[in-house]
Amino acid sequence: MRKNSDDHFRFKRNMTGVRCNIERNSDQQMSNEELKRRQCTWVVQNDFVERIPVDKQILFSWCNINLYKDDSNPGSSSTDREKILPQEKQILANVSGNANPGELLVIMGPSGAGKTTLLNCMTFRNLKNFRVSGLICINNLPVRQIQLASQSAYVQQDDIFIEYLTVREHLIFQSLVKMESHFSYDERLDRVERVMKELSLKKCEHCSIGLPGIKKSISGGERKRLALASEFLTNPSLLFCDEPTTGLDSFMALNVVQMLKGLAESGRTVIATLHQPSSELFQLFDKICLIADGRTAFLGTTTEASSFFSELHLPCSKNFNPADHYIQLLSIIPEKEKECERIVNGVCYAFAKSVLGMKISKAAQEVEVTIKLSALLKINKTEY
Numbered sequence: 001m002r003k004n005s006d007d008h009f010r011f012k013r014n015m016t017g018v019r020c021n022i023e024r025n026s027d028q029q030m031s032n033e034e035l036k037r038r039q040c041t042w043v044v045q046n047d048f049v050e051r052i053p054v055d056k057q058i059l060f061s062w063c064n065i066n067l068y069k070d071d072s073n074p075g076s077s078s079t080d081r082e083k084i085l086p087q088e089k090q091i092l093a094n095v096s097g098n099a100n101p102g103e104l105l106v107i108m109g110p111s112g113a114g115k116t117t118l119l120n121c122m123t124f125r126n127l128k129n130f131r132v133s134g135l136i137c138i139n140n141l142p143v144r145q146i147q148l149a150s151q152s153a154y155v156q157q158d159d160i161f162i163e164y165l166t167v168r169e170h171l172i173f174q175s176l177v178k179m180e181s182h183f184s185y186d187e188r189l190d191r192v193e194r195v196m197k198e199l200s201l202k203k204c205e206h207c208s209i210g211l212p213g214i215k216k217s218i219s220g221g222e223r224k225r226l227a228l229a230s231e232f233l234t235n236p237s238l239l240f241c242d243e244p245t246t247g248l249d250s251f252m253a254l255n256v257v258q259m260l261k262g263l264a265e266s267g268r269t270v271i272a273t274l275h276q277p278s279s280e281l282f283q284l285f286d287k288i289c290l291i292a293d294g295r296t297a298f299l300g301t302t303t304e305a306s307s308f309f310s311e312l313h314l315p316c317s318k319n320f321n322p323a324d325h326y327i328q329l330l331s332i333i334p335e336k337e338k339e340c341e342r343i344v345n346g347v348c349y350a351f352a353k354s355v356l357g358m359k360i361s362k363a364a365q366e367v368e369v370t371i372k373l374s375a376l377l378k379i380n381k382t383e384y
């Protein structure tokens with residue numbers, strides 16, 4: 001009987017821990033088509049991934065983020081920052097955390113929990129009609145939007161491309177727009193070449209980007225990688241991605257997440273929100289941040305998550321996708337609101353009181369104390 005196709009391969013990491021090699025198991029046979037498909041997608045060309053030098057690596061943290069939507073008066077003043085006014089809806093409540101260089105941190109949670117809003121707070125985006133308080137820090141120092149933008153890249157969920165351009169033309173155009181003015185044209189072309197190799201786009205460099213489903217186009221996975229490539233021209237140390245796998249089949253999603261993991265392993269700090277990751281994807285995450293009802297329900301490694309929920313007598317059963325388990329556990333189901341809220345409150349409270357939760361809040365408090373002292377000395381403070 002034919003075994004599961006994955007049994008035919010052994011995935012091996014090389015010295016840098018980045019490259020994925022596929023080795024054919026000699027006593028097993030697999031169709032040429034399947035082998036070709038897997039090799040095309042799986043031999044991730046991470047040999048070319050540029051390492052980020054230690055002095056450019058980023059410890060990214062967010063401290064006590066509170067975000068309110070004022071329904072009666074959008075764009076209300078930011079006085080009384082910590083007070084909830086009667087007409088306001090709190091969307092994020094005291095959310096803190098951090099992501100280290102070399103780590104792929106994935107923000108997960110039920111729909112409407114506040115994942116995108118948190119990512120927006122982290123990147124100072126789309127916050128016009130909200131009242132926000134808290135700090136965003138790089139290496140424990142608060143930053144403003146402009147400082148963050150110069151060191152990071154943000155890959156949006158739906159990227160807009162000019163359909164008539166080829167992949168190569170698009171990247172050259174982006175290099176002219178995005179790279180700093182001191183780069184010569186040849187240096188920009190070199191960078192484009194390098195980024196195409198890093199993100200496995202050489203194969204389709206002369207293909208038109210097109211419009212999915214309307215005009216012959218590159219594949220969904222290539223489109224996502226092109227969005228990443230556009231942001232990579234500036235070689236950022238910190239990368240944010242909102243739902244990078246949405247609209248991709250499971251195999252392509254795996255390919256994109258494998259790539260994000262490779263980029264993290266090269267010294268970058270990678271933060272992504274993911275909707276319903278498969279168990280295969282879940283295993284690739286270094287850390288997960290679970291958001292429920294605008295609060296942190298958990299932040300730590302996948303192994304720590306497993307122990308945390310087991311200790312709460314809410315373990316994930318064997319052969320069940322842990323991501324699905326956590327998301328279901330933290331969802332507010334219509335007509336069962338009270339019961340679900342009780343579980344969510346319990347989990348959030350338990351995490352806040354856990355060793356991991358206390359460590360995060362202590363780090364946030366330390367940053368705040370430093371800032372208060374700095375403010376006294378008239379040094380920068382974060383402003384939304």
Ligand SMILES: Nc1ncnc2c1ncn2[C@@H]1O[C@H](COP(=O)(O)OP(=O)(O)O)[C@@H](O)[C@H]1O
Nearest residue numbers: 069091109110111112113114115116117118129
């Ligand atoms: N512009 C907005 N105005 C009012 N409420 C909003 C706005 N954006 C988001 N929200 C609310 O904030 C909550 C979190 O939304 P979001 O961050 O998009 O969730 P997620 O990304 O986890 O699905 C939801 O209850 C949503 O209705």
Ligand SMILES: [Mg+2]
Nearest residue numbers: 115116117273
């Ligand atoms: Mg979202």
